[in-house]
Amino acid sequence: MLAAALGKMKIGQPSTYGGKFLEKTVARPQYEKFNTHTPPDITAKTRILAVCGILPKNASPNEDGWFLSDFFAFYHLFRGLTSNQCWMHCLGLEELVTTHGAYLHGSPFKTRKVVLDHATLNAAENLVKVSVPGGMKLKFQQKLRDECRSAARSGDESVLVLLFGHGHHESKGIEIGTQTLKQKEFAATFAGLNVPVTILSTACFSGGWSCNTTFNKRTGEQFNKTTMMAAGASKKSRSWNYKASIGRACGSMFVTAFVQSLTRINDTTRIMDSDGEEEIEHTEEQEETYAEFTRSMYETLLKDIDRRGFEHQITFSAEDDAWDMCWRERIGIPLEAYRERWEALENHEGDLYLHPGDYYNRDPHVTSDQEAEFKSLKAADKGKNVYRGKNGGSSASGDRGEASSVLGKRKTSGMYGGSVQALINQVSCLGGQYLASYPGDDEIADNGALHNHLNRILRGDETRVEVVERCLRNVEYRMQQISFADDYLRLMAIPAPLGQQCHEFNTNRLPDNVGGGRYEEMMMLVYERNVFPSPFEDQGRPFMKGHEYLVAAFHQANLTKKVIVDKLDALARLIKVTFDHERAIHKEKSELEPKRRKVYKVFGINLGNVSPRKRRSRGQSLSQLSDRWTEHD
Numbered sequence: 001m002l003a004a005a006l007g008k009m010k011i012g013q014p015s016t017y018g019g020k021f022l023e024k025t026v027a028r029p030q031y032e033k034f035n036t037h038t039p040p041d042i043t044a045k046t047r048i049l050a051v052c053g054i055l056p057k058n059a060s061p062n063e064d065g066w067f068l069s070d071f072f073a074f075y076h077l078f079r080g081l082t083s084n085q086c087w088m089h090c091l092g093l094e095e096l097v098t099t100h101g102a103y104l105h106g107s108p109f110k111t112r113k114v115v116l117d118h119a120t121l122n123a124a125e126n127l128v129k130v131s132v133p134g135g136m137k138l139k140f141q142q143k144l145r146d147e148c149r150s151a152a153r154s155g156d157e158s159v160l161v162l163l164f165g166h167g168h169h170e171s172k173g174i175e176i177g178t179q180t181l182k183q184k185e186f187a188a189t190f191a192g193l194n195v196p197v198t199i200l201s202t203a204c205f206s207g208g209w210s211c212n213t214t215f216n217k218r219t220g221e222q223f224n225k226t227t228m229m230a231a232g233a234s235k236k237s238r239s240w241n242y243k244a245s246i247g248r249a250c251g252s253m254f255v256t257a258f259v260q261s262l263t264r265i266n267d268t269t270r271i272m273d274s275d276g277e278e279e280i281e282h283t284e285e286q287e288e289t290y291a292e293f294t295r296s297m298y299e300t301l302l303k304d305i306d307r308r309g310f311e312h313q314i315t316f317s318a319e320d321d322a323w324d325m326c327w328r329e330r331i332g333i334p335l336e337a338y339r340e341r342w343e344a345l346e347n348h349e350g351d352l353y354l355h356p357g358d359y360y361n362r363d364p365h366v367t368s369d370q371e372a373e374f375k376s377l378k379a380a381d382k383g384k385n386v387y388r389g390k391n392g393g394s395s396a397s398g399d400r401g402e403a404s405s406v407l408g409k410r411k412t413s414g415m416y417g418g419s420v421q422a423l424i425n426q427v428s429c430l431g432g433q434y435l436a437s438y439p440g441d442d443e444i445a446d447n448g449a450l451h452n453h454l455n456r457i458l459r460g461d462e463t464r465v466e467v468v469e470r471c472l473r474n475v476e477y478r479m480q481q482i483s484f485a486d487d488y489l490r491l492m493a494i495p496a497p498l499g500q501q502c503h504e505f506n507t508n509r510l511p512d513n514v515g516g517g518r519y520e521e522m523m524m525l526v527y528e529r530n531v532f533p534s535p536f537e538d539q540g541r542p543f544m545k546g547h548e549y550l551v552a553a554f555h556q557a558n559l560t561k562k563v564i565v566d567k568l569d570a571l572a573r574l575i576k577v578t579f580d581h582e583r584a585i586h587k588e589k590s591e592l593e594p595k596r597r598k599v600y601k602v603f604g605i606n607l608g609n610v611s612p613r614k615r616r617s618r619g620q621s622l623s624q625l626s627d628r629w630t631e632h633d
Helices: 002-008 065-078 093-100 118-122 133-154 183-188 207-211 253-263 290-305 327-331 338-344 368-380 420-435 448-459 465-492 510-514 516-528 545-556 561-602 618-632
Strands: 046-052 084-089 103-105 112-116 127-129 158-164 174-176 179-181 197-201 226-229 270-272 279-281 315-317
Touching: 046 065, 046 133, 065 084, 065 093, 065 103, 065 112, 065 158, 065 253, 065 338, 084 133, 093 103, 093 112, 093 118, 103 253, 112 118, 133 158, 133 174, 133 179, 133 183, 207 226, 207 315, 253 290, 253 338, 420 448, 420 465, 448 465, 465 545, 465 561, 510 516, 510 545, 516 545, 516 561
Parallel strands: 046 084, 046 158, 084 127, 158 197, 197 226
Antiparallel strands: 103 112, 174 179, 226 315, 270 279
């Protein structure tokens, strides 16, 4: 599949490597690789606004810290190149570094760069902390509006916006603090202003901003801006693998590809012509076009970083479809300084206990001999301790120490059996079932933190009660979604895809198998009816497998849009009352539990001896709905 993806790429044709066009009729023009007439540098006239939208509670390298690694990777590349910069976040950076150590960027199988440590913070400038996460979206919008107005008044300035955070499939919005920034809201901040804006984001589904050129159907308004997005409209962005890095994710593959593309340009003194046969000189007057930069970045991802890089579906767009504009003019920043800046960062050697043939190493340069050697060592149990199991020493979150010796003595609520070990056993059992249910790759953004914690629990490396309890709530929610999907097909009288239940069905390549347009259309039909409840704050990230399982069933049954809509509408009517009741129960329990604990503490009652209130199962509710479905028909 890698060879097929590379074979589809055509020099000078952006549509073959993620390019999206404002005018659909010009989707396959031919562009030159170099512009021979280069405008002067406009470095000082580019305004940079970056925001890292993750929350403090999730900012460790074990969870969403890879967004922070991406944020600081760009910070080091761009710092000081322009006079107007703002790098916005809501995190206690000093505390994070003190607690977790340095934040890294790059593949754990190779030398990585230290992008955040105490030295970085001591020399920091233009870092702006928003004290209240709930106010960060508004602060960002106000700052973006001010920068765009200033750039418009000058007449010759541009704005570069960098967005780091989780994305939403339904709205294509990007999380900033506790709120979500939608494309329409983003565009409204510079409406009516004639200013070049370039947007780069590592969020899931961010390609929707590139694809959705007519984002306001009522007015027909188009989103005519330059974009560079880490994932397609139906794809989730990917970090470097947690398992291969002591449970720490070190930035995203997309940003690594971007950095390598920037830092290798100064080495390009000779290139191949469009037929790949004859070398031609690259003169000092020549500058790489935006079309060629995006092509080389996609090629770098496929050839040097990830042999499954085609799964990312990174997307690009060019304002006014001006792909032939030189990269320097398009982005507004010169290329000369990037390599020196990146190489000046402190190196952090690749993890010595990792074998290059490990199946978690997606480097395209791994040889078959290395893969065979790793399999042989693993089978013989003579390899190095690849993932630092129970006797593996320290991890990113600290040493286990003597935790295992006191597990039986520590108490939890009676609902877990009264001990931490009983809680861990419960999570291990349910978590193992969940991880075997094809929930998606570990490194995709919505899975990374949970899968990392679950794997650490299964290995015996994670015993903190608050983490284990949170994982239990996350997994319970996700397993419920899987169960709902099975019930929904039964209620709608639709055959299971391939005859498999949801936990047996692999949805990893469903968007490609169904086709991007039809997949997206059917996913939106499911989302719009809200048949799968969104997670509460303590239930973790959204989980899409249930939605995708229904789409797979619709596709295999070859149902028309009208039939799908009718069945989903009937389903939504039948379950709305049940979900409203379940939400009320969850909210009541969340509000009463802290008060309940305080009362028991005052009277000296051990909460572990109090039988928890029995909860009505959603499975029973859905069984009752089956009868109502029959009555409705």
